[in-house]
Amino acid sequence: MLGGAKRWWLDKSLRALSEKIENLGGKLFLKRNTDRSTADVLLDVCRTHNVKSVFWNRRYSTSETDIDKSVKSVLSEAGHSPSSFSGSLLKEPWEVKTNSGNPYKVFTPFWNALKPDFAPKHPDGIPDCSFFSDFDCEDLEDWALHPSKPDWSDGLGDAWIPGEDGAKACLEAFFDEGLKGYKEKRDRPDLPNTSRLSPYLSFGEISVHEIWSRTLQKISGASELESDGWAFLRELAWRDFSYSLLFQSKDLSTENWNDKFDGFPWEKNETCLTAWQKGQTGYPIVDAGMRELWTTGWMHNRVRMIVASFLIKHLMIDWRTGEEWFWDTLVDADTANNPASWQWVAGSGADASPYFRIFNPITQGEKFDPDGVYIRKWVPELSKLPRKCLFAPWDTPRDVQKECGVLIGHDYPKPIVIHKQARQRALDAYESLKT
DNA sequence: TGCTACTTGTG
DNA sequence: ACAAGTAGC
Numbered sequence: 001m002l003g004g005a006k007r008w009w010l011d012k013s014l015r016a017l018s019e020k021i022e023n024l025g026g027k028l029f030l031k032r033n034t035d036r037s038t039a040d041v042l043l044d045v046c047r048t049h050n051v052k053s054v055f056w057n058r059r060y061s062t063s064e065t066d067i068d069k070s071v072k073s074v075l076s077e078a079g080h081s082p083s084s085f086s087g088s089l090l091k092e093p094w095e096v097k098t099n100s101g102n103p104y105k106v107f108t109p110f111w112n113a114l115k116p117d118f119a120p121k122h123p124d125g126i127p128d129c130s131f132f133s134d135f136d137c138e139d140l141e142d143w144a145l146h147p148s149k150p151d152w153s154d155g156l157g158d159a160w161i162p163g164e165d166g167a168k169a170c171l172e173a174f175f176d177e178g179l180k181g182y183k184e185k186r187d188r189p190d191l192p193n194t195s196r197l198s199p200y201l202s203f204g205e206i207s208v209h210e211i212w213s214r215t216l217q218k219i220s221g222a223s224e225l226e227s228d229g230w231a232f233l234r235e236l237a238w239r240d241f242s243y244s245l246l247f248q249s250k251d252l253s254t255e256n257w258n259d260k261f262d263g264f265p266w267e268k269n270e271t272c273l274t275a276w277q278k279g280q281t282g283y284p285i286v287d288a289g290m291r292e293l294w295t296t297g298w299m300h301n302r303v304r305m306i307v308a309s310f311l312i313k314h315l316m317i318d319w320r321t322g323e324e325w326f327w328d329t330l331v332d333a334d335t336a337n338n339p340a341s342w343q344w345v346a347g348s349g350a351d352a353s354p355y356f357r358i359f360n361p362i363t364q365g366e367k368f369d370p371d372g373v374y375i376r377k378w379v380p381e382l383s384k385l386p387r388k389c390l391f392a393p394w395d396t397p398r399d400v401q402k403e404c405g406v407l408i409g410h411d412y413p414k415p416i417v418i419h420k421q422a423r424q425r426a427l428d429a430y431e432s433l434k435t
Numbered sequence: 436t437g438c439t440a441c442t443t444g445t446g
Numbered sequence: 447a448c449a450a451g452t453a454g455c
Binding site for chain 2: 187301357420
Binding site for chain 1: 454455
């Protein structure tokens with residue numbers, strides 16, 4: 001089930017696709033499976049419309065591969081020639097293997113194995129075939145994908161142009177203003193050096209193969225871009241790595257990859273969870289990120305690591321709770337990347353960050369938003385504070401708070417936990433796992 | 436793709 | 447003091 005932000009995106013995406021198909025003389029066929037199995041619904045469609053062959057792109061979670069297997073057997077038996085293809089990854093998960101034939105469990109060797117002989121596929125363009133439009137189907141309006149009362153999607157609409165054209169424009173914008181310096185600056189949420197392609201990738205509106213080959217084109221003959229370009233492609237490969245983990249896992253979004261974490265003493269604290277979700281923790285870099293997410297459906301990667309670390313370690317709330325919130329609010333929520341990355345931060349994942357690596361939300365802000373531009377943008381009540389007060393505003397002298405028109409504890413919350421204490425509590429809990 | 440406490444060396 | 451290095455979480 002898609003989250004709210006992705007439902008909004010899907011609505012715009014289908015409208016864009018529909019328009020493209022109409023320009024070719026066709027019509028987009030829309031059908032949902034509300035109370036029957038995917039295989040049954042597809043079989044009905046095939047019979048009604050006299051369909052000869054069915055093609056689709058593979059998916060990789062257990063629940064999805066179960067559906068796809070059943071579709072394949074049902075359609076095949078009924079003579080509708082089903083076939084599935086690789087349409088979203090650089091390589092299929094079973095194609096990248098260690099010398100002993102097992103899937104990689106560590107990213108760097110995975111990358112070293114994938115990179116050398118990878119040749120991106122090139123699109124063939126629009127197929128030469130006829131389109132049909134003389135059929136009835138469901139109406140997109142009836143799907144009610146766009147949020148109503150209240151409509152919270154204004155910020156999403158300002159931030160994004162869903163669809164293939166938006167994806168291409170996004171890639172070109174990244175080449176123009178983000179690729180140069182990517183390696184150094186991709187950790188800076190105040191700078192335009194990340195690609196922001198993730199929602200387009202998650203909806204299949206641009207192909208990783210196209211991104212790969214366009215990036216290679218960009219850096220060929222431009223040696224000053226070479227290390228930036230390869231750093232970017234390496235990040236793309238994290239997506240394949242996450243899918244490789246998803247493919248091996250029974251359910252990556254509910255089960256700890258490392259079952260040693262099954263006994264972890266997670267806290268239940270609705271007050272703290274709500275403060276985190278609303279961007280009211282009292283730690284500016286955390287709140288800036290959570291508000292960017294709520295407003296735009298997206299958050300800078302470095303800040304995702306900071307807010308995830310804060311939820312898991314400072315608040316000791318189960319990573320699955322954070323995964324669910326991201327699933328509902330991110331326009332790029334991805335079946336593989338989202339749970340794999342949450343488990344990476346929690347320390348329960350493959351090749352994960354050790355649990356005891358606890359981000360200090362004060363120094364992370366100072367390091368990656370050094371001028372406070374990102375904090376001032378998303379936490380405007382703090383915008384008049386001097387730079388040195390932006391990362392730990394509770395230490396601002398009372399008279400400075402008054403001058404700047406912000407009273408900590410009134411206009412902006414005091415921190416909901418004390419960093420030093422919360423850090424120690426998390427380390428103690430981690431220690432309890434070992435015994 | 437950490438942080439902290441503690442050390443040693445310098446002034 | 448304070449930088450620089452490092453062990454252990």
